[in-house]
Amino acid sequence: MHRIGWVLALFAAFWSGAGAAQTKNPASDAPPTQLPQFEVASVRPSGPQQHELNGLRAFSGGRVVGNGCTLQFLIMVSYSVQPFQISGGAAWTNIGRGDRFDIEARPQEDSASAHWVASSPRLPLGDEELKMLQSLLAERFRLQIRHDLKEGQVYQLIRGSSALKLMAPKHPDEGSWAGGISGGLPDGEGLRGTNISMPELVLRLSRWLGRPVIDKTGLQGSFDFEYRSGAVDSVSNTDGTDSILTSIKGIGLALEASKGTVETIVIEHAERPAEN
Numbered sequence: 001m002h003r004i005g006w007v008l009a010l011f012a013a014f015w016s017g018a019g020a021a022q023t024k025n026p027a028s029d030a031p032p033t034q035l036p037q038f039e040v041a042s043v044r045p046s047g048p049q050q051h052e053l054n055g056l057r058a059f060s061g062g063r064v065v066g067n068g069c070t071l072q073f074l075i076m077v078s079y080s081v082q083p084f085q086i087s088g089g090a091a092w093t094n095i096g097r098g099d100r101f102d103i104e105a106r107p108q109e110d111s112a113s114a115h116w117v118a119s120s121p122r123l124p125l126g127d128e129e130l131k132m133l134q135s136l137l138a139e140r141f142r143l144q145i146r147h148d149l150k151e152g153q154v155y156q157l158i159r160g161s162s163a164l165k166l167m168a169p170k171h172p173d174e175g176s177w178a179g180g181i182s183g184g185l186p187d188g189e190g191l192r193g194t195n196i197s198m199p200e201l202v203l204r205l206s207r208w209l210g211r212p213v214i215d216k217t218g219l220q221g222s223f224d225f226e227y228r229s230g231a232v233d234s235v236s237n238t239d240g241t242d243s244i245l246t247s248i249k250g251i252g253l254a255l256e257a258s259k260g261t262v263e264t265i266v267i268e269h270a271e272r273p274a275e276n
Contacts, residue, residue: 035135036128038064041105043140043273050102054095057121058129062113065121066103070095071141071270074103077125078133079145081265082206089267099272107132121175144269152262154212155255157202157248159219164252166223169195176200181228190228191247197222205255208244212262217253225251 052067056077059065066074072086072095083095092099107113113128125133137143171194178193178201180186186208193201200222202213227250229243248255 035131035138036107036111037135037139038105038132039108041103041136041140042276043101043103043136044276046100046102050100053100056103056125058113058116058125059121060117062107062111062116062126062129064103064105064125064129064133066101068100069103070098070100071137071143072098072267074133074137075143075145075265075267078130078137079265080130080203081263082203082210082212084210085212085262085264087264087266089270092272093267093270101273103136105132105136140273142269142271143267146266146268148264148266149261150264151259152212154214154258154260154262155205155209156214156216156258156260157198157205158216158254158256160249160252160254162249162252165227166219166225166251169222169224171195172222176222178204181226186244186247188229188243190226190250191244192226194224195222196224205244205248209241209255212260213255214260227251 046068050068054069054073055067056069056074057065071093072083072089075081075086076083076095086095091097107129111128113126113132116126174195176194176196178191178196181189181192196204198215198217198219202215205213227247229246229250245255
């Protein structure tokens with residue numbers, strides 16, 4: 001149950017640009033003034049009846065609700081990075097085994113997020129909401145981070161040699177999603193995506209492959225796609241990389257191994273939030 005909730009929440013991530021590094025005196029109560037802030041926010045430890053792990057959603061009016069969220073997961077979402085790009089932090093911050101918190105926050109009425117309307121939760125969070133989340137982490141968790149850059153192995157997502165098999169989204173108002181043909185993580189059956197942009201897709205690919213993926217396609221907008229391999233067990237390696245590479249080729253794209261600059265986030269200071 002926890003693993004399913006985590007995987008679904010990680011997909012929600014897939015998440016626009018990373019913000020600037022924050023420096024904050026742990027003793028200070030004021031959030032960074034350069035970032036937008038939620039007007040009202042509640043952060044409390046998850047109760048024993050909260051079985052969801054790392055679930056985060058945005059609703060009409062910009063309201064953000066998080067269930068069973070760990071601090072590392074909230075950093076991952078708000079700064080648009082993957083778990084392998086985060087280091088440091090005490091055991092209670094761990095993305096899968098750390099302390100879990102429930103969050104409910106609402107933006108100011110004059111914010112852009114407050115005017116968003118939809119019949120279902122939005123995934124991913126918008127850029128303004130991500131910055132508000134960064135501000136919340138600095139204020140309530142006394143979070144201090146450091147951005148580092150290092151050279152490492154990456155993939156570049158490029159156009160392949162075959163025709164693109166990307167279609168205009170059938171439901172452009174719905175949240176973006178990508179995964180296996182039958183749902184969940186990609187497997188030997190193939191790959192499917194709905195209303196997903198290339199920046200969102202590379203974030204998902206980074207999560208699945210455990211390596212940063214850089215968008216070099218030049219493709220704008222969101223797409224639906226589907227590739228069926230015709231086999232359930234066509235994965236020739238244990239981590240599913242071969243299946244993902246094959247599926248990406250099936251929709252007219254390609255993943256090219258390369259070296260590049262990898263952004264990492266180091267947790268320098270964090271505290272459990274005080275009671276509301």
